[in-house]
Amino acid sequence: MAPGAISLPPSANGTDGTNGTKEIINGTNLPTKTQNGLPIPAGLDASKLIITKSPSPRAVPDAASAFATEDTICTDHMITCAWDRTRGWSAPELKPFGPFSLMPTASVLHYATECFEGLKVYRGFDGRLRLFRPDCNTRRFLRSAARVSLPAFDPDELEKLLVALVAFDGPKWLPRDEPGAFLYLRPALIGTQSTLGVCTPTKALLFVTLSYMKKMDSPGGLKLCTSPEDTVRAWAGGFGHAKLGANYGPSLVAAQAARDKGYDQILWLYGPEGYCTEAGASNFMVVWTDKESGKTQIVTAPLDDSIILDGITRRSLLQLARDRLGDEVEVVEKKYTMNEVIEAQREGRLRETFAVGTAYFVTPVSVVHHRGIDIHIDIGDGYGGKYALLFTQWLKDIMYGGEDHPWGLVVPEEA
Numbered sequence: 001m002a003p004g005a006i007s008l009p010p011s012a013n014g015t016d017g018t019n020g021t022k023e024i025i026n027g028t029n030l031p032t033k034t035q036n037g038l039p040i041p042a043g044l045d046a047s048k049l050i051i052t053k054s055p056s057p058r059a060v061p062d063a064a065s066a067f068a069t070e071d072t073i074c075t076d077h078m079i080t081c082a083w084d085r086t087r088g089w090s091a092p093e094l095k096p097f098g099p100f101s102l103m104p105t106a107s108v109l110h111y112a113t114e115c116f117e118g119l120k121v122y123r124g125f126d127g128r129l130r131l132f133r134p135d136c137n138t139r140r141f142l143r144s145a146a147r148v149s150l151p152a153f154d155p156d157e158l159e160k161l162l163v164a165l166v167a168f169d170g171p172k173w174l175p176r177d178e179p180g181a182f183l184y185l186r187p188a189l190i191g192t193q194s195t196l197g198v199c200t201p202t203k204a205l206l207f208v209t210l211s212y213m214k215k216m217d218s219p220g221g222l223k224l225c226t227s228p229e230d231t232v233r234a235w236a237g238g239f240g241h242a243k244l245g246a247n248y249g250p251s252l253v254a255a256q257a258a259r260d261k262g263y264d265q266i267l268w269l270y271g272p273e274g275y276c277t278e279a280g281a282s283n284f285m286v287v288w289t290d291k292e293s294g295k296t297q298i299v300t301a302p303l304d305d306s307i308i309l310d311g312i313t314r315r316s317l318l319q320l321a322r323d324r325l326g327d328e329v330e331v332v333e334k335k336y337t338m339n340e341v342i343e344a345q346r347e348g349r350l351r352e353t354f355a356v357g358t359a360y361f362v363t364p365v366s367v368v369h370h371r372g373i374d375i376h377i378d379i380g381d382g383y384g385g386k387y388a389l390l391f392t393q394w395l396k397d398i399m400y401g402g403e404d405h406p407w408g409l410v411v412p413e414e415a
């Protein structure tokens with residue numbers, strides 16, 4: 001195999017490794033297949049991956065310079081794959097990271113036909129690279145795409161492409177002698193059709209970058225400020241449950257106003273009742289002693305009204321709690337209000353609150369500001385209470401190889 005060539009996942013075999021900069025796997029672009037003279041759109045197919053090595057690979061930045069500028073530093077390569085309604089998905093490409101061109105009239109620029117995902121790749125303490133439940137991300141991505149009229153794809157094929165990019169750039173950008181480090185995978189899908197007029201895109205582009213991301217789960221606890229009374233992040237029947245760019249841009253005004261007042265993120269409330277939903281770009285959980293039953297409960301907003309994102313960290317943490325904490329704790333997915341949180345705090349029943357997500361991991365919340373009052377929550381030595389610490393440890397073990405678990409997908413690397 002050529003130097004730097006990768007082991008692709010099973011369906012992407014057939015590398016005709018050459019010593020040049022370009023490796024073609026199973027041919028070039030997909031021929032348009034036809035039936036009765038009509039084209040059959042091709043499905044996303046990772047085995048058609050075309051690999052073009054970067055002619056000018058960059059130096060891996062040291063810790064001080066990784067976040068020294070506003071530009072997110074990406075690795076040497078990215079994945080792109082074009083789609084059009086007639087031909088379907090083209091052969092995906094793994095190619096040098098860099099800009100691509102779009103027509104100024106592209107659908108995404110005017111009608112927000114965009115969705116994305118976010119997941120990390122971890123360099124384990126056993127020296128191996130792992131993704132955490134990428135199948136959940138690719139399936140959620142598919143649901144998001146459907147919500148905004150973008151094309152469908154086989155999520156397992158996308159997972160193979162994610163693995164291919166990580167296998168290609170991971171060894172250099174996440175060196176084996178730096179266990180505990182991670183990089184961030186950002187798949188995105190945009191409508192590229194250059195027609196002004198509100199219509200379903202007939203052309204789209206899927207791309208995936210691998211980049212640095214700041215560690216957000218630093219000790220000290222998050223300070224949250226509840227959303228302004230006249231602002232709502234998502235609503236029943238809307239698209240809060242989908243990972244669309246259109247959910248995030250409009251949230252920035254409130255987030256900046258909160259920052260200006262010394263808070264880190266918004267705790268988004270919903271409706272006149274003030275239901276707790278999400279904290280910034282993460283799910284939100286409270287641990288309290290239930291007023292009626294006296295039981296310890298982990299409570300978080302439900303998925304059934306489609307207001308919150310079905311976070312993979314949320315889902316994993318609830319599953320672990322159900323599997324491992326047994327009768328000690330009740331897991332409750334239900335609507336609960338800010339007033340109930342305040343009441344629990346006043347009555348000494350509020351034990352912990354934390355934000356959970358890929359970026360924030362499990363970050364304890366130390367303060368929630370609501371309509372003029374600050375509610376303080378104990379975060380122990382800065383890393384959170386009993387349950388935040390337990391979840392952090394369990395998830396870290398899976399992500400960094402401390403525990404052999406089906407949620408940790410090992411990415412193959414050259415020896």
Ligand code: PLP
Binds near residue numbers: 278310314356357
């Ligand atoms: N909620 C929102 C709005 C988010 O953007 C995210 C992050 O992706 C989450 C929750 C947490 O989801 P996950 O655990 O899949 O990262």
